[in-house]
Amino acid sequence: MSEDQIDGGSRFNDSHKHKEKYKDKEHKHKDHKKEKEREKSKHCNSDHKDSSDKKHRDKEKEKMKHKDGSADKYKDKHKEKIKPLDVKVKKEKENGFASPQVKSEPEDNFYHSPKNEKSLKRERDVDNDSEFKPKKIKIENDKKVKKRKPDEEPKKTKNKREVADGKKKAKKEPEEKWKWWEEERYTDGVKWKFLEHNGPVFAPPYEPLPSNVKFSYDGKHMKLRPEAEEVATFFAKMLDHEYTTKDIFRKNFFKDWRKEMSPEEKGKLTDLKKCDFNEMSVYFKAQSEARKAKTKDQKLKIKEENERLLQEYGFCIMDNHRERIANFRIEPPGLFRGRGDHPKMGMLKRRTKPRDIIINCSKDSKHPEPPPGTKWKEVRHDNKVTWLVSWTENIQGSIKYIMLNPSSRIKGEKDWQKYETARRLKKCVDRIRTQYREDWKSKEMRIRQRAVALYFIDKLALRAGNEKEEGETADTVGCCSLRVEHIKLYPENDGQEFVVEFDFLGKDSIRYYNKVPVEKRVFKNLQLFMENKETDDDLFDRLNTSVLNKHLQELMDGLTAKVFRTYNASITLQQQLKQLTSADENDTAKILSYNRANRAVAILCNHQRALPKTFEKSMQNLQAKIDAKKDQLSDAKRELKSSKADAKVRRDEKSKRSVEAKKKALQRIEEQLMKLEVQATDREENKQIALGTSKLNYLDPRISVAWCKKWSIPVEKIYNKTQREKFAWAIDMAEDDYEF
C-alpha cells in the first residue's frame, strides 16, 4: 500500500485553540508529581462516565481520509450515483486529534490505578475442589439467568456456577445455545475445572509414490528411500510456487533433505539443480484434478468421514459443556514457508509424533489414548492454561497448541474483556495524550522517546515492536524497534510542515508506507533521536516494549500498546458509521457505508491483501454487466414512454395496466443497476484491503450489532455464520443504542 492510504496526521491537527488550552493545561500540571500520586489512586472506570463520555465523544472527531486514487477508473463510472468514500470523510479533516482540547478536569481519572480487570468479572467460586468431578453435561440454557445489560458491571452472582456438575454421558448437541456471558467467571487464573478430549488427529503416514512416478538426477531415474522420497515430494508439490526459485529456500531445503538421505543417496545427490521433480509434480497435479473430478457419492463419503472425525476429535468437554476445538489436527510435515525474506524458508518441518505431544486434561477425565504402540510425551493437568495439546516445532523451537474455537466460552470471555479494556482506555485517553505531549519536553531522553513512540502508536495504530533475534526471522519492525533508516524527515513537503515519511516492513513483512505531518515538537525530537546515528541504529535506543508497557500499566490497569490499536479501531468504526450512514439510504447503500467504515479501520491498521489474481478480469466482467444493464434501462424507459403515449390515446384499462407494468419493470432495472454499481465501487475500493482482520480482531462487535439493530439491517448481512458464532455474546447483548 502506498501513500494513498490514510491521512493519519489529520487526526491530530494542532489548532491555535488547542495550544491555548494546552498552555492552560501545562499550568495546571505544575504540581504534576503530587497530583500523579493522588490520581494513581483513582480508577479510570469511575462513575462520571456518562457525562464525560458524551463530552469526549463530541470532542473526539478523529478523521481518516481515504485517498484511493487508484479507483478512479471505476469510480468515475459510478460517481454520479455512489458517493466515493473520500467525499464524506474529507469534510471533517481538521479537528482530528481529541487530546489538544484537553478536558478541564485534571483531578478526575488521570492515572488509572490498579483496580484489576478482575473487578470487571463476576467471580466464579474457586473452592478447593480439585477433585471435582462432573457427572453429566449440562443441557444448554436449562438455567434461567437474569439477562445482564450490555455495559453493566458483571455482578457476583449468589449462586455458584454449576460448574461441571455432570460427566459427559450424553454428548448431544445443545438444544439451545449456551449463554456463557450470563454466567459468572472464574477468578485467580483458573480456566476450567473439568477438561476431557480425545487428543489430536495425526497427519496420515507417508504413502510412497507409485513405481511409474520417477525422480531423476542428472537425467537418470533414481529410486529414493521413502524417508528421502517424502521430503522430495514436499518440494515437488511446491514447484509452481515462487518459493522454489529463491536461493535461501533451495539452500535450506537441500540441506535438510540431505539429512533424510542414506549415505548412498547423499553421495549421489550433491546438486539440487540436477534434481528433476517434474514427474512427481505432474502426478500430484493429476491427483488434485482427480479429487476435484470425484463423483457426488465419492465426495459425500469423504465429507462423511470428515464429519465423523470432527465429531470424534473436534469437540471437548470443558466443565459441563461440549465445546468446539479450533485445530484438532496436528500440522503435517512439509517445508517451512516463512513470510517475506525469512532466513529459514525451505527448512523441513518434521512430522510430529505422539512422543512429541503433551496432553492437557483434567485428572478425573478419561485421558486420550495415544495411537497403539506409542506414548505421549506427557499428560498434564494444568487448569491455569487453555490449551488441550501442545508440541514443540523444530523450525523455531516454539510451542504449538491445540486450543478451542473462537465461539467457545474461554475465547469469548477473553475477547469481551479485550473490548472492555479498550473502553476503559476511552475514558482516560485524553489524559494519557496530555501526558505524553507533556513528556515530549522532558529533560530525560528516555521519557521523550517513550512519549514520541506512544504518540505514533496512538496516532498511527502502529504495533508495539518487540525486539527480535537477528537472523532467526524476517527483518520486520514495529514502533519500538524502528530504525533510523525507516523514517525520513521533511521540514516541508507538499505544502505541509514537519512531515515524517515511514517506510518499513511490519508483521508478516507487509510494507507500511505513510507520510504524515506531525507536531513540531515531535519533529524536533525525531531530529534529536537521529543525531549521530547510523541508518541501522535504533530510532528509540532508550526504549523497548517492556519499558513502554510498564509505563502504560501505570497509566491504566491492563493498558498495553496493543490496546491502543483496539481502541482506535473501534472508536473509528463507531465514528465512521455515524458519519457515513444516512437514514434515507436503502439497505444496499447502508451496507456499502458499513463496508466503508470497516475499510477506514483496515486502512488505519494497515491490513492489506494481495491483489486477487482475477481482479482485472472480474472487474471488466462486472463493468460489462453494468453497461448491459444501462442499455436495458434505456430500453425500459423508451418502452414506458411509448406505453404512456399509447394509453393516452386508447384510454382503456389494458393500456393503463401496461403502463403500470412498465413502470415496475423500470424500477426493478434501476434497482439492479444500482446494486451492480455499488458492487463495483465496493470491490474497487476493497481490492487491496483486507476487511476480515479488523472485523474479527479489532472492532468491538457490539458496535456493529447496534448499528444493525438501529437501521434494521439483518446481522447476517455483515457477519457470516462463523462470525456470528464468535460474536454470539455481542449479538445477544448489544441494543441499538450501544456506545463503545
Place this chain on the structure above:
DNA sequence: TAACAGACTTAGCAGATTTGAC
C-alpha cells in the same frame, strides 16, 4: 534487567465450498 519460555492473539494465504448467471 536481560534472556528466555510460554501462552495467547493477530495475520494473510490458499484451497474448499457456495452462489449466481447463463
Place this chain on the structure above:
DNA sequence: GTCAAATCTGCTAAGTCTGTTA
C-alpha cells in the same frame, strides 16, 4: 448443469505480552 466469481474456512506463521530465572 456448467462455469466463474465470491465467500468461507482451515491453516499456520508471526506477532504481543507475561512470568520466571539467572
